[in-house]
Amino acid sequence: MTAPLSDFERIKAASRYLRGTLEQGLADPVTGAISEDDNKLLKFHGSYQQDDRDLREERRKQKLEPAFSFMLRARLPGGVVTPAQWLAFDRIAREYANGSLRITTRQTFQWHGVIKRRLKPTIAAIHHALATTIGACGDVVRTVVSTPNPVESAAHAHAYAWAARLSEHLAPRTRAYHEIWLDGEKLAGEAEEEPLYGATYLPRKFKIGLAIPPLNDIDVFAQDLGLIAVIEQGELLGFNVAIGGGMGAAHGDPTTYPRLGSVIGFATPDQLIAVAEGVVAVQRDWGNRSERKHARLKYTLDHRGLDAFKAELEARLGFALEPARAFRFDHNGDRYGWTQGQDGRWHLTLHIEAGRLADVGARRWLTGLRELAQVHRGDFRLTCNQNVIVANVAEPDRAGIDALVREHGLDGGERYSGIRRHAVACVALPTCGLAMAESERYLPALLPRLEAALARHGLREAPILLRLSGCPNGCSRPYLGEIALVGRGPGRYDLRLGADFTGQRLNRVYRENVDEDAILAALEPLFARYAVERDEEERFGDFLLRAGVLEPAPSRAIPLEVTP
Ligand code: SRM
Ligand code: SF4
DSSP states (O other): OOOOOOHHHHHHHHTTTTTTTHHHHHHOTTOSSOOHHHHHHHHHTTEEEEEOTTTHHHHHHTTOOOOEEEEEEOBOGGGEEOHHHHHHHHHHHHHTSSSOEEEOTTSOEEEEEEOHHHHHHHHHHHHHTTOBOTTSSSSSBOOOEEOOOSSOHHHHHHHHHHHHHHHHHTSOOOSHHHHHHSOOOOOOGGGOOOTTTOTTOOSSOBOEEEEBTTBOTTOGGGSSEEEEEEEETTEEEEEEEEEOOBOOOOTTOTTSOOBOOEEEEEEOHHHHHHHHHHHHHHHHHHSOSSOGGGOSHHHHHHHHOHHHHHHHHHHHHTSOOBOOOOOOOOBOSOOOEEEEOTTSOEEEEEOOGGGEEOEETTEEHHHHHHHHHHHOOSEEEEOTTSOEEEEEEOGGGHHHHHHHHHHTTOOOTTTSOHHHHTEEEOOOTTTOTTOSSOOTTTHHHHHHHHHHHHHHTTOTTOOOOEEEESSTTOTTOGGGOSEEEEEEETTEEEEEEOOOTTSOSOOEEEEEEEOHHHHHHHHHHHHHHHHHHOOTTOOHHHHHHHTTSSOOOOOTTOOOOOOO
8 A cells, every 4th residue: 555645745736836825824914924834835935934942932921923034045056146146135134134144055045034024025136136046945956056166167167057057957947936926927827837846846855966076065975966077188078976865864763864875877968967857857756755754865765776766767868877987085175265266266265154144243244245245356156165255356356355354354264273164053043943952053162162172182273074963954964074963952962973074974973962061071082092093194084983983884875986
């Protein structure tokens, strides 16, 4: 007997291509919220209803409804933003949202704290800035990420062009977005078509990312579909195709787990769109629509078998993928400071702690970036490590940019400790409804303590990937952190250790459900050993395995790694 479809599938099917009763809900002045069903549809439009969790208890006591507001997420393929867009996004942050712009781990912007009656003008303002929020969330292909690689200009151009093409090709086609938010002409839903998605879209979210070795700054193996560019003498030969990556898991439920993508072959550029569409289509048809917690592509693969999935894909494509080509990643994370591209233009990577651009006390980063956008003549690139690159700067403009960066205290990246330079934290409290513990707000307190411990062992400069998540959903990709904290409850985390520095090995739990003192107590002796026993250039995660601190994991997750 086949399992019944999940309630979410019913809502999608009845929604008339994502319309539901959103318009009526938005117009209802009695509440700051919308209905539960519409909430699910709203995600496809790039927004989540949230409430300020810091105020929940107080408002409950006062018999008030929660302080509802909405988070909006832009769909910005490859994370490229023009200065004009930056200024528009900054204005939206100050006029419609909570005064901050949040760079996400998928190189786009989020706005938090938009109240219901401002949702429509906010989305219209994003649209006028030539951007969109459609498909930034929901059961569709989300924003396609690509390496913002500032050095190899031609390679970046390839990666960005493909990210934009894939994102456009795989975007939802419904006119509902225009009708609801942009006063577009009303269509009868029945007349509409979603050629790829159909009326019920995908079983679950779907993520695509492009990496250019040796840099794995997007965590290509965490994507449902990861594409690894193969470039020889400046020519893009094609992409190795990795499928089934994903981070999300639930505490205490071994049927959910993080998984690294498996490399299934190589596609030439002229095959790429068909291959991407094919993978999405097989997942659309084979993915689990009864149990959302098992609906991601990674579970489809483990349930049906990688070989069966590949055979189905190739049968639909009408050709076989070529064998995977050699590739090698040697690092993750961003390089701070100025770099010069092959085309002679300059690029400045700025470190933005947890991706939050706001003016708080003496730290006026929102203003700083606004002033940069007012004079900058190139573009900006957001990174999957929540940083920003002031890209394509001509030599004579560098001094002016430097002055603004210094004036606003945005020049820390190069001076920071190794662990601070490589720290990523998800949003968590107070906006994330799923957070079990603090993350973004905890990072500033945790980092100095970790830095002090590292400094005691002469490890201030050691580049260690630190990932913090407020729950096991893994929005900071914590299972790929050399050190990671995954929230369990207020002030308590699983301490996970032992991923590598290239995003190709998952970490594992070292201490379960512990507080900060226990975390630091567990790490200090490991830092001490690392300081004296490591091999030259050996990374912390690799050391922990070689030294026998961690057992090598027999993992379904290790990708087929191909090295030259
Ligand atoms: Fe995420 C859900 C924030 C990247 C896995 N994620 C959420 C929600 C929307 C909470 C919710 O469902 O109510 C969070 C909103 C918090 C807030 O207040 O803003 C949220 N996720 C984020 C962001 C903003 C984290 C950040 O600090 O930057 C990232 C936005 C990315 C973007 O621009 O699209 C973000 N989320 C990720 C990533 C990393 C990635 O994709 O590279 C992952 C792990 C990769 C993956 O998808 O497997 C991730 N988010 C999840 C999951 C677990 C999915 C799963 O398969 O189990 C959830 C929960 C869910 O979908 O049910 C989730
Ligand atoms: Fe929220 Fe959990 Fe994602 Fe952090 S990892 S943003 S707490 S869903």
